[in-house]
Amino acid sequence: MLKMDEIQKRLLLEVADLHDVPMGAYNLRANGKSVGRGSSANIEITSKEDGSGIDIRIKPGTKNESVHIPVVMSESGMKETVYNDFYIGEGADVVIVAGCGIDNCGTQDSEHDGVHRFFVGENAKVKYVEKHYGSGDGKGQRILNPVTEVTMEAGSSMEMEMVQIKGVDSTSRTTKANLKADASLIVRERLMTHGTQYAYSEYEVTLDGENASADVVSRGVAKDKSYQKLDLRIVGNAACHGHTECDSIIMDEGRILAVPSLEANNVDAMLVHEAAIGKIAGDQLIKLMTLGLTEKEAEEQIVNGFLK
Amino acid sequence: MLKMDEIQKRLLLEVADLHDVPMGAYNLRANGKSVGRGSSANIEITSKEDGSGIDIRIKPGTKNESVHIPVVMSESGMKETVYNDFYIGEGADVVIVAGCGIDNCGTQDSEHDGVHRFFVGENAKVKYVEKHYGSGDGKGQRILNPVTEVTMEAGSSMEMEMVQIKGVDSTSRTTKANLKADASLIVRERLMTHGTQYAYSEYEVTLDGENASADVVSRGVAKDKSYQKLDLRIVGNAACHGHTECDSIIMDEGRILAVPSLEANNVDAMLVHEAAIGKIAGDQLIKLMTLGLTEKEAEEQIVNGFLK
Structure with a gap:
């Protein structure tokens, strides 16, 4: 024990x-x-x-x-x-x-x-x-x-799997990776901030080797007056594949700044990025509320599903 | 006359x-x-x-x-x-x-x-x-x-419609826009660089008014040893819609750095970004070459279509 x-x-x-x-x-x-x-x-x-x-x-x-x-x-x-x-x-x-x-x-x-x-x-x-x-x-x-x-x-x-569950007032997260030939990296980040919390997360993934690949997906929920800043960077220096995605939900007076970046230094580098920031769609809330949930419960369900 | x-x-x-x-x-x-x-x-x-x-x-x-x-x-x-x-x-x-x-x-x-x-x-x-x-x-x-x-x-x-046709050795392009309620901005940028040309293009679109919207799409082709850097930034300060997209083709030893950014400062701001960098797909080239074009002609066709 x-x-x-x-x-x-x-x-x-x-x-x-x-x-x-x-x-x-x-x-x-x-x-x-x-x-x-x-x-x-x-x-x-x-x-x-x-x-x-x-x-x-x-x-x-x-x-x-x-x-x-x-x-x-x-x-x-x-x-x-x-x-x-x-x-x-x-x-x-x-x-x-x-x-x-x-x-x-x-x-x-x-x-x-x-x-x-x-x-x-x-x-x-x-x-x-x-x-x-x-x-x-x-x-x-x-x-x-x-x-x-x-x-x-x-x-x-x-x-x-990088997860900030809750209760962290201030965080500055730095992740760097360097990949040689045929190496593959998958990142799933989940960040939840509330109150007046501040979260900064920075990724720099360098694909140096032939056929290296990276898939970096960050999902964030900023509630109350919290603030998140996300920097996802992929650098392709060889024939490689890179994908980053940054999906964020803002609630209340939450704020999010997403600054992804792609750098292709080789003609055979294939790099793709997506990002979306928005609040929970009204029709999603209504659907759950017609099933008997309060608005607060419906929001919680959606956020939990999003961060799972 | x-x-x-x-x-x-x-x-x-x-x-x-x-x-x-x-x-x-x-x-x-x-x-x-x-x-x-x-x-x-x-x-x-x-x-x-x-x-x-x-x-x-x-x-x-x-x-x-x-x-x-x-x-x-x-x-x-x-x-x-x-x-x-x-x-x-x-x-x-x-x-x-x-x-x-x-x-x-x-x-x-x-x-x-x-x-x-x-x-x-x-x-x-x-x-x-x-x-x-x-x-x-x-x-x-x-x-x-x-x-x-x-x-x-x-x-x-x-x-x-912002177009750099060809032959521009060095460019630093700055575009700023500020939108009030119900205003809408559409940007279509096309940048072609070749030789040892350098192009830097920066957009900062601020959506200040209710229901303002922006759609900024930049397409670039970097040939030879040219270099492009693209900064597309959308800031949402109200209930608004923003979309940016950055599609780039690299050829030869061309290099491209795309740094889009989304900043949501209002819970009703909906911001989306996409970016992709890659070379011309091999099967596209082959299809045109089976129709009788040389590889060079096929590439030219594809690039012209992409920048149209």
Whole structure:
């Protein structure tokens, strides 16, 4: 059993779907300290010598294993930057679950900045899930500034699920990826902001290798007076395929700025972008309301479906 | 008959489809001087007092009249900035044809920067055509940096056809529009670059009034080693509709950077964007080649169709 209080356990459930110690390799960080760690025969987790974070080394050919490295913070006024590096061996096929939950009932800001670097070996396959969540009724802000840097060797593939569930007051999210030949990246981002929250999310995906491909889809809902800014950039330097899509719902006095960009530097680069910002269509609301839902319930249903 | 040489007449034909003095109001500028001007009962063209350009005043209710203000330059080494203001009266319905052709056979750069401001009155309707063209085998560059600023009163509408035919070595195009209630703007831009040409085109359309709408479509073809950068920005500050689309073909070593942006500051703003960059599809070429065209001819057909 883990030594965690009820708040920490609730955060863990939100960000990593975990009730207790997960199967496979894991590192649980709570209030700035590791409170549990486990390696497996194929996955080794070690602290960096300077104490700035951890290294996760996954042996070549490792199949159907998972790594969980969730972070929970329940003290007000904490601020930390953690550097975690993932070395995924050739031909491995793994699931990596990160995520951070902050509960802040105090008056000081709490901030966790995770810098994750992924070195994905040839023909390796990674599914990466990162969930962010904030709770607590304190005036102190819940701040999360994740940086994700991905280097993908030939033939590798990665699927990223990047989710900000709710309760995060301020976030600046930076994701960079560099793809070699035949590598493929799929990103599904979901951002929900409410109150006076601010979210900035920036992607820069560079397709350097022949036949590399990227599909980056970001969906956002800005409620109340919240603000979102989205920068999705794809650069094609070879014969490659890139697609980005940015779909946003605004509600109340929410505001969204979407600035996608496509850069084709090679005649065989095929790049496509779509973006749409609007409110929930009136006829969708009416349909659900005729089924007996209130307007508020109908809105909630639609938003949940959109962000799923 | 106009006092123009053969080169100037050829340029005039390219940029304004004119063989001679047009019907209606006109101002023809050649090598920095007005070489012909005509006003009509409803459209008055006058020089600005400081000599920096002309004012075009169109009476309210003027229907089915046109204004031509083409510019031709055939001297190497000329550089001019001209300020032209258009005042379009309430309920008028007019066609305005601008455009600039530069023939440069010399070693010095030739540059024309036209700053056009449009004040479109309530319920007025404007069709605006602007064509840019360069020719001549001199080493001096043909440079065109147009600035277009549009203020649209309630219920007015404007359709802009902005075309860079060919031969323009360097261009920086800025178009800004501000729309009040029920105003509608349609933009069709066509940009062709070749050789080592550089084209930068920036649109900023602000929808301030209820039910304002904008539809901005830019099509570009970058051949040889040319480079295009496209910034299309729509800002929605009211219940409004905005659509931008950016379709580009790259050929040879051409490069294109598309940076559209959507900014929704009102819950009833509906904004949509699409962009695609790619080369001509192989099967399109093959289809035309089976009809007897060479690859070069097939490419030309497709590009011409795309830019029409």
